[in-house]
């Protein structure tokens with residue numbers, strides 16, 4: 001008997017060990033390790049997503065004719081215990097596993113396999129379009145690891161949005177100049193949003209999982225009952241089709257817009273199902289390209305979406321495998337403050353932060369600009385320790401996995417990797433948030449005021465950042481001007497910025 005152990009983020013019908021269909025001499029092993037699910041205080045909806053997806057996958061495999069040995073959460077304290085029970089029951093002569101997507105699981109496999117004393121085989125992952133070795137070779141040859149260069153190489157390799165002459169369709173590789181419309185553009189243009197909520201109604205199995213999570217993880221953040229995501233392949237395909245039909249058209253121009261009470265706007269929210277293997281990156285790209293070719297979606301929206309999939313997603317995975325295991329502990333800016341206590345409730349008087357935190361508490365989701373330019377921006381400006389921020393992102397987001405969040409948080413959001421991933425620190429004062437959202441309306445702080453009790457904290461925190469880190473960025477062409485600008489400020493101005501910063505940070509309460 002051969003055992004095919006499928007991990008909870010490898011729920012792909014194209015899993016290499018499933019090729020050829022059910023075999024009488026093979027059994028699929030699925031394990032819901034309680035230890036893994038309780039490793040962090042995961043958002044309840046993230047737990048529902050993964051558990052429900054696993055159980056739907058088990059049903060589909062059985063219907064297809066596979067023998068399945070499924071160790072459910074209530075009886076699976078950890079992977080080793082479940083594996084030992086499986087080996088005792090099935091006496092497999094071989095154990096096949098696809099390469100895990102993250103480092104901790106990869107590290108854990110060696111000792112587990114030793115204890116089992118069953119011949120094992122690791123098969124290469126097929127969940128990404130750029131292999132780990134391929135990325136490593138590319139990174140070795142390049143002067144700087146720029147996402148844009150990786151993205152162009154991926155465009156050429158796949159042929160997506162590339163003409164027969166090798167030139168990018170539309171004349172440019174990146175059409176962001178046509179995107180990034182402001183909130184005012186959004187409010188004036190009134191692009192139509194879907195009439196129905198972007199939501200998959202939970203079926204009976206998912207409703208059982210919601211009850212299970214409420215029972216087993218009652219103190220985890222969020223509310224399982226608000227669960228809204230697809231959990232199986234059919235749902236993932238519907239989700240993709242709905243995005244392409246309803247939202248892709250406006251995705252590009254408004255991909256950076258933030259609007260109160262609208263968590264999805266024109267985003268695809270495909271990452272939760274993509275990162276579990278329920279749908280493939282190629283399927284997502286092909287669907288968007290088909291919409292472009294039929295005239296249903298403009299090139300700037302489609303190119304922006306393709307860039308997220310074959311550019312950013314593959315790039316963060318490549319960086320992760322290039323730099324692990326040390327990457328998650330990098331702290332290039334020496335940030336050391338604890339997370340603020342109000343992350344548990346969202347009850348802060350910074351309205352932009354409150355909107356984003358309350359949204360993630362309600363939905364386990366923020367889109368990329370809320371993560372980068374509101375929450376991440378705040379965490380970096382407030383000098384919060386990268387390890388704490390990484391753990392919070394990993395716990396709270398429905399699409400979070402170690403490989404996704406490491407490069408996003410350590411590299412992109414916090415610049416903690418010394419600039420390996422991002423060419424500049426993504427910090428901003430109130431101007432960016434005011435331009436891209438409606439959050440400043442009705443905020444207790446004034447975005448136009450720079451210091452003092454009514455000033456927007458992003459303003460003085462922003463200049464304090466350059467006060468602390470100016471020398472480090474003095475030669476960075478993208479932000480050197482800000483360093484020089486801070487240096488030219490009067491001593492009275494600098495003292496006011498420092499005093500406001502100290503007063504604000506003294507009020508921040510650790511999460512504890």
Ligand code: SF4
Nearest residue numbers: 350352439440443456
């Ligand atoms: Fe955020 Fe400042 Fe605007 Fe308030 S004024 S919403 S704190 S950017």
